[in-house]
């Protein structure tokens with residue numbers, strides 16, 4: 001894999017040393033780990049906390065962990081969490097106020113720098129973060145909370161060694177090879193000797209950390225094996241987004257009967273939006289105490305599948321499941337392009353896997369396009 | 373706040389288990405603040421109260437199951453400015469609404485030695501079926517944080533924050549792994565009203581629907597999925613026949629699968 005970037009090879013111990021070095025530099029190290037029979041993102045203290053030797057089986061509305069027949073550290077794809085849990089957390093206080101004798105004192109919430117080191121970030125996820133960057137930082141107003149968490153984040157990316165049953169990054173052109181937005185990128189090479197990692201340097205910060213680690217030079221053979229791994233992953237995508245101009249297709253079919261069909265199946269539960277790494281919508285909730293002295297305002301993840309979401313004076317605008325599913329899908333795949341300059345979907349497959357009834361966004365597009 | 377200006381609160385009980393009222397006593401840390409902010413004028417669980425005068429806020433627990441209670445709830449409405457029902461019994465008839473699908477006389481003749489002493493209605497119904505209510509708080513039992521929110525909102529004159537979306541949203545807010553997708557455990561969360569903070573899934577159990585139907589439940593679609601997970605019709609019917617059995621979307625779904 002010749003990307004023109006500097007490369008080296010780490011062992012499993014080298015990866016462990018990488019996490020320790022990041023911690024020494026004051027990073028909060030967050031990565032994949034096992035919990036409740038799933039691979040979630042949480043604080044990890046070393047390579048031993050990674051889901052070593054596990055993989056995930058995914059399909060519409062279906063996720064199961066199974067053992068691999070090797071000890072791969074990154075032998076799975078993305079799970080129920082995404083990095084937005086950390087960069088754009090479910091709840092964010094905005095301000096609080098206190099009534100004193102003569103008046104009211106308002107305190108704006110200040111979010112301290114997150115200083116996250118994210119481990120095992122996949123190509124689709126880096127693309128999702130780039131999309132949320134445009135949403136939160138791209139316009140005339142930067143969101144200070146997102147900015148504080150995002151600014152000094154360190155990314156240890158991973159090139160996927162296999163695709164999941166609901167993955168379709170290849171057809172969205174967002175993976176599986178990580179292209180940009182990382183500090184270090186690993187490709188896990190598995191052979192009789194266990195795992196070793198071809199590491200690619202993506203930034204000065206990445207180079208600085210790597211300097212102190214035990215490593216060897218990358219050989220020509222390492223590079224070609226790594227390329228073959230990514231090529232194989234590209235060929236094994238579980239799903240595929242139909243090609244062609246999807247924006248045009250959806251906007252020309254706003255009254256298609258398929259919207260009624262999906263409305264029969266959709267639970268309007270909102271899971272798809274909650275797990276989507278690019279969905280960013282929030283509502284605000286106010287709290288006041290019993291004594292009427294303190295109050296605060298918090299924003300929390302909302303979903304275009306709730307009635308409150310489209311509530312304006314007199315009621316909700318999108319009362320039917322049809323209108324809500326259509327809003328979600330047309331925003332994600334069509335009007336997002338007008339708004340932010342790219343599709344809002346990176347093909348991670350989460351909305352398919354974590355939809356309790358397995359509604360599949362690629363399948364819905366295919367049905368609207370017709371002709372199979 | 374000066375004592376004289378504190379709103380007068382009453383807590384009334386109808387056919388119920390007392391669990392929701394106890395949620396108020398369960399607010400140990402906040403109870404003093406509650407007592408500071410409102411005058412708890414009638415509350416059988418906590419005081420030897422008197423029923424006199426008017427009440428600014430009446431919290432009503434329990435369902436209407438007797439002719440006498442059907443009268444009493446009207447009196448309470450008359451002497452209350454604001455009526456808020458608390459819990460599944462008051463809001464949908466509770467578990468005792470299972471009688472609505474059976475012959476009550478038959479029940480009483482089996483259960484009681486002298487069924488002729490029993491004066492009861494054929495149904496267990498929600499308070500809102502009898503009087504106008506200002507707000508209904510869900511849950512079996514209610515969540516104490518939500519109860520405090522409703523009282524705080526009442527005092528501040530604002531709308532309480534009690535979203536009517538699915539329990540799934542709460543699962544995702546707390547980062548809980550979905551028990552249905554990841555474990556194959558049947559879960560009513562997608563059709564159930566939020567409020568508990570997704571308690572059961574956080575203990576690796578499916579939701580039993582104790583907060584009743586969410587704002588736009590699609591129970592038939594969920595049932596079909598439960599059937600695909602291997603649940604039989606009878607089991608599906610039973611799943612909808614608990615604390616909110618007579619809430620319309622759950623009742624209809626039970627009927628589609630039940631005997």
Ligand code: SF4
Nearest residue numbers: 276345346348349351
């Ligand atoms: S729409 Fe679905 S597949 Fe696309 S980014 Fe969101 S969760 Fe992933």
Ligand code: SF4
Nearest residue numbers: 266267269270272355
């Ligand atoms: S598409 Fe699936 S996850 Fe999304 S709201 Fe509908 S049922 Fe829920």
Ligand code: SF4
Nearest residue numbers: 540543550551559561
């Ligand atoms: S566990 Fe139940 S409530 Fe939670 S997301 Fe899954 S289906 Fe919804």
Ligand code: SF4
Nearest residue numbers: 568572579580581582
């Ligand atoms: S998860 Fe369901 S059954 Fe459990 S407390 Fe919440 S609403 Fe009730």
